[in-house]
Amino acid sequence: MTVSPAAVELQEPLLIGRGTHRLCYQHPRDNSRCIKVLSRRPPRRDQLRAVQRELDMYRRLQQRQIDWSMLARYHGPVETTRGEGQVYELIRDVDGQVARTLEDWLRDTPEALDKAALLTALRQLRRYLMHYRVITTTLHARNMVWQRREDAPPRPVWW
Ligand SMILES: Nc1ncnc2c1ncn2[C@@H]1O[C@H](COP(=O)(O)OP(=O)(O)O)[C@@H](O)[C@H]1O
Ligand SMILES: [Mg+2]
Structure with a gap:
């Protein structure tokens, strides 16, 4: 047993x-x-x-x-x-902290967001989802983190 x-x-x-x-x-x-x-x-x-x-x-x-x-x-x-x-x-940032949601970034520290990088990254996320044929209604800023990485631009990680 x-x-x-x-x-x-x-x-x-x-x-x-x-x-x-x-x-x-x-x-x-x-x-x-x-x-x-x-x-x-x-x-x-x-x-x-x-x-x-x-x-x-x-x-x-x-x-x-x-x-x-x-x-x-x-x-x-x-x-x-x-x-x-x-x-x-x-999902954690490069410093080990739990990554903050995109909603948190937009609400609390919008000035610290690189808007051009964000736009590029969101387009990439869209391509990624289309590539894997993911159809969803839950692509909200509170359903993804904006993950800061080492030697690479931040990226959105969705769930
Ligand atoms: N994989 C993850 N990494 C880091 N934080 C997360 C992760 N998943 C969820 N969170 C945090 O938990 C919160 C709620 O999770 P979520 O899955 O969106 O709940 P729900 O299913 O109710 O929508 C998010 O807004 C975020 O702050
Ligand atoms: Mg959610």
Whole structure:
């Protein structure tokens, strides 16, 4: 008989952000990953549908073996103290900080954004998504980070 591993404990200090449907925590055992859990319990039906739609998209993209340069990787489900969670790659900047969403940049420090670089990068993201035939309605500034890198311009990483 297999014993299921203990549920991963998600504590408030690990909270990174809140989305429309989910809370995003840093993974307590792997700082290159994050875990997303539904914020409402019981969840509403539309929340379950939105998450399912995203997981379906990830499954298709994994089958197509895309390159994950502009999309946060998905690492499967995990049992947590806040119910079932999904594990993703946690996007960090070159200095190790969790990358800020494009929405955060636009709201808090718009003057620090290189607008030309942003425009170029967003066009690149559009090409990338078209190349992999991704059709989505969730391309919002709060669904992507603007990742600062070493020796390369920042890039958007979407999820
Ligand atoms: N892969 C990631 N790397 C860094 N931060 C993330 C990542 N995914 C989500 N976040 C943070 O968590 C917040 C909520 O996550 P999100 O997946 O957009 O939730 P929802 O599914 O409810 O829309 C984001 O706005 C962002 O601040
Ligand atoms: Mg979101």
